Structure formats: C-alpha cells, structure tokens
Amino acid sequence: MVLGIALGAFAMQFSSGKELVSDWIKPFGTIFINVLKLLAVPLIIASLIKGVSDLKDLSSLSKLGVRTLTLFVFTTMFSVSVGLFMVNLIKPGNLMSDETRTELMKNYGAIAEDKTLAAESEKTKGPLQMLIDIVPGNIFEAASSNSNMLQVIFFVIFFGIGIILIPEKKSAPVKAFFDAMNEVILKMIDLVMLFAPYGVFALMTALVTEAPGTDIFVALGAYAGTVVLGLLFMLLIFYPLVIKLYTGKSPSFFLKGIAPAQLVAFSTSSSAATLPVTMERVEEHLGVDKQVTSFVCPVGATVNMDGTSLYQAVAAVFIAQAFADDVSLSEQLTIVLTATLASIGSAAVPGAGLLMLVIVLESIGVSPAGLALIFAIDRPLDMVRTTVNVTGDAFCSMVIAKSVGKLGKPHVKEWDDNYHKA
Numbered sequence: 001m002v003l004g005i006a007l008g009a010f011a012m013q014f015s016s017g018k019e020l021v022s023d024w025i026k027p028f029g030t031i032f033i034n035v036l037k038l039l040a041v042p043l044i045i046a047s048l049i050k051g052v053s054d055l056k057d058l059s060s061l062s063k064l065g066v067r068t069l070t071l072f073v074f075t076t077m078f079s080v081s082v083g084l085f086m087v088n089l090i091k092p093g094n095l096m097s098d099e100t101r102t103e104l105m106k107n108y109g110a111i112a113e114d115k116t117l118a119a120e121s122e123k124t125k126g127p128l129q130m131l132i133d134i135v136p137g138n139i140f141e142a143a144s145s146n147s148n149m150l151q152v153i154f155f156v157i158f159f160g161i162g163i164i165l166i167p168e169k170k171s172a173p174v175k176a177f178f179d180a181m182n183e184v185i186l187k188m189i190d191l192v193m194l195f196a197p198y199g200v201f202a203l204m205t206a207l208v209t210e211a212p213g214t215d216i217f218v219a220l221g222a223y224a225g226t227v228v229l230g231l232l233f234m235l236l237i238f239y240p241l242v243i244k245l246y247t248g249k250s251p252s253f254f255l256k257g258i259a260p261a262q263l264v265a266f267s268t269s270s271s272a273a274t275l276p277v278t279m280e281r282v283e284e285h286l287g288v289d290k291q292v293t294s295f296v297c298p299v300g301a302t303v304n305m306d307g308t309s310l311y312q313a314v315a316a317v318f319i320a321q322a323f324a325d326d327v328s329l330s331e332q333l334t335i336v337l338t339a340t341l342a343s344i345g346s347a348a349v350p351g352a353g354l355l356m357l358v359i360v361l362e363s364i365g366v367s368p369a370g371l372a373l374i375f376a377i378d379r380p381l382d383m384v385r386t387t388v389n390v391t392g393d394a395f396c397s398m399v400i401a402k403s404v405g406k407l408g409k410p411h412v413k414e415w416d417d418n419y420h421k422a
C-alpha cells in the first residue's frame with residue numbers, strides 16, 4: 001500500500017504519469033477486484049448451503065437468523081449515534097466559508113443532480129418493495145449479477161432448508177458436493193490472496209493519481225476529519241472493546257486477524273468484493289465456526305454497514321449545517337432511522353452510500369443538491385467506511401458465534417497445505 005501511494009505520488013510529477021498508471025498499473029488492480037468478485041457468488045452458494053444444511057433443525061436456523069439481524073440493527077443504530085454525536089460536537093458545516101460552498105455547488109452541482117435522479121427511483125418504490133426485491137424470479141438471473149447477493153442468499157437458505165427437511169440418506173450426496181465445492185473455492189481464495197499485495201499496490205497507485213487536489217482536502221478537512229474520527233472510534237475502540245468484554249479475545253487478536261480483509265476493503269471500497277477475504281479471515285483466523293461465518297458474513301456484507309450509516313449521519317448534518325439549516329432533535333432521531341435503513345439499502349459497491357444519502361437528506365428536508373458539497377472527497381471516505389463495514393461484519397460474526405457456542409480456535413490453512421503433504 002505504501003509503495004503504491006509513493007509510486008502514485010511520484011507519477012503525478014510527470015505530465016504523462018496519470019495516463020501511464022491508468023494504462024499499465026491500474027489494470028492489475030482491476031483484475032484483482034474482478035477475481036475477488038468472481039468468487040463471491042460461488043462462495044456464498046457453496047458455503048451457505050453447507051452452513052445451513054449442517055444445522056440440525058430449523059429452530060437453530062431461526063435462532064441464528066434472529067440474533068444476527070438484531071445485532072446488525074443494533075450496531076448500525078449505535079454507529080449512526082456515534083456519527084451524530086461527533087458532527088454535533090465538531091460542527092464542521094459551520095466552518096465552511098460561503099465562497100467554498102458556492103464554488104463546490106458550481107463544480108459538482110450536475111453530479112449531485114444525477115445522483116438525486118438515480119435515488120429517486122429507489123424512493124418511488126412501495127414500502128414492501130425491499131421484500132419483493134429479495135425474492136428472485138429466476139435463480140440463474142439472480143446469480144448472474146453480484147448486486148443481487150441478497151436474492152442468491154434467499155435461494156440458498158431456502159435450498160438449505162429443503163436439505164434439512166429430507167432424510168439424511170438422500171441429502172448426503174448434495175451436502176458432500178457443496179462441502180467439497182466450498183473447499184475448492186476457499187483454496188482459490190488462498191491463491192488470490194497470494195496476488196493481493198500486487199493488486200493492492202496497483203489499486204493504491206491508481207487511486208493516488210485520481211485523487212482530488214489538496215485544496216479540496218483543506219476545504220472539506222473538518223468534515224472528512226469528523227467522519228474519519230467517528231469511523232476510527234468504531235474501529236479501534238468500540239469493536240475491540242466489546243470483543244474483549246464479550247468473547248475475552250484481545251483487541252490485537254481481533255485486529256490482526258481481520259487486517260488483510262480491512263486492507264482489501266480499503267483499497268477496493270467494496271464490501272462485496274472483499275467478502276471472500278472477510279470470510280476466510282473470520283473463519284480461519286478468528287476461529288468462528290463455518291456455520292456462523294457462512295451466514296453472518298454474506299448477509300452482513302450487504303445489510304450490515306456501520307461505516308456507511310455513520311458517514312451518512314455525519315454527511316447529512318454537515319450539509320444541513322453548511323446551508324445554515326438547524327437540525328432539530330426530532331430530525332436527528334429521523335436520521336437514526338433513515339440512515340439505518342439507507343445503509344441497509346446501500347449496495348456493497350463503491351459509492352453506494354453516497355447515493356442512498358439522498359434519502360437521509362430528504363427525510364430531514366435538506367436539498368439533495370447538497371451532495372455537491374461532499375462529492376469531491378467521497379472516494380477516500382468510502383475507503384475508510386468500507387473498512388469499517390467489513391470490520392463490523394467480522395465483529396458481528398464473533399459475537400454471534402460466541403453467543404451460540406461456536407467460537408473456537410483459529411485454524412489457518414495455507415494455500416499449499418495439501419500440496420506439501422502430497
């Protein structure tokens with residue numbers, strides 16, 4: 001990562017640097033992301049079928065499901081509250097000068113309009129549309145796009161329930177097949193991880209050359225600082241502390257275990273692309289049972305976004321402050337609700353959180369045109385919030401595993417384990 005940043009900064013010194021990086025280095029980063037995304041759907045299918053069908057009965061499945069979703073909602077609301085606390089304390093929006101505001105509105109106004117239009121279609125849907133969207137009409141169609149992850153999860157859980165309900169003699173071959181497939185995919189992830197340092201290097205080099213100028217950082221520094229401070233609180237204090245208190249595992253165990261997934265999340269800005277790495281780390285390095293990992297991580301990648309919800313809360317209030325709008329207490333409570341829902345609705349891809357911010361803004365009567373104020377600095381913040389999103393999934397996996405007695409010792413598999421044995 002450091003080398004990538006250095007090379008990116010170096011390339012910026014030359015007029016053709018940006019082009020060279022985008023022609024010759026960025027493609028390796030894109031390939032890295034693609035390979036990860038390639039593995040996401042097969043991994044969910046194999047591991048979740050295995051995970052669900054290993055549960056002996058439906059009551060353990062519903063127990064796991066209810067606990068997981070409750071914890072997701074709780075942590076998301078908590079992180080929105082952290083964001084609100086920070087932004088009310090620091091008041092970054094009051095620091096923005098009129099000139100900066102006018103300038104940003106002028107430069108990014110058109111982009112804000114595009115985003116608002118895109119978010120519009122989300123809003124015109126009926127209240128139960130979210131449920132309809134989870135149930136696919138065709139599993140192959142659903143599995144053909146990574147953005148339909150919840151639909152695939154729906155089918156797979158349903159399939160797993162079918163397996164639980166038939167006699168074991170009949171289900172054994174199906175289970176054995178998906179079990180083996182799961183092993184194969186995990187091995188493929190081990191192989192991809194060998195390439196990770198180069199992929200991350202390429203992504204960082206490209207990101208640096210595409211970064212906004214330093215004047216943007218100065219103008220939006222207080223806002224970005226507020227978001228990052230809140231995110232760091234979740235990352236370095238909240239998660240490790242609760243892990244320590246509830247599971248007895250040390251903060252360094254937790255952070256070291258999940259660090260590679262954080263790095264991938266940071267450089268790809270996509271929880272979905274990071275999912276294969278998250279699952280491997282949670283299972284092999286944090287000692288969470290396969291059953292729990294295969295359920296909590298995929299669902300968490302799309303539903304549980306603590307970083308995104310925190311960011312949305314800060315951004316909404318920041319924009320209101322910059323427009324000199326007062327945000328009343330009841331509006332703050334509205335933010336807790338809408339930012340929680342908006343983060344659940346955000347896809348696990350770069351920039352999704354910004355789009356769904358429109359919904360939060362409108363719920364408190366702030367014009368979505370205000371997106372123009374924060375657009376320029378969204379990518380770096382996306383990197384940090386995605387890191388928190390992924391860490392939050394690992395956190396929930398450990399807590400749930402502990403609560404159902406399925407938190408064990410780490411059991412790390414190397415990519416060439418069997419190869420050496422043979």
Ligand code: ASP
Nearest residue numbers: 270271308348349352353
């Ligand atoms: N990029 C984030 C993620 O994948 C979503 C967001 O834009 O906040 O988790």
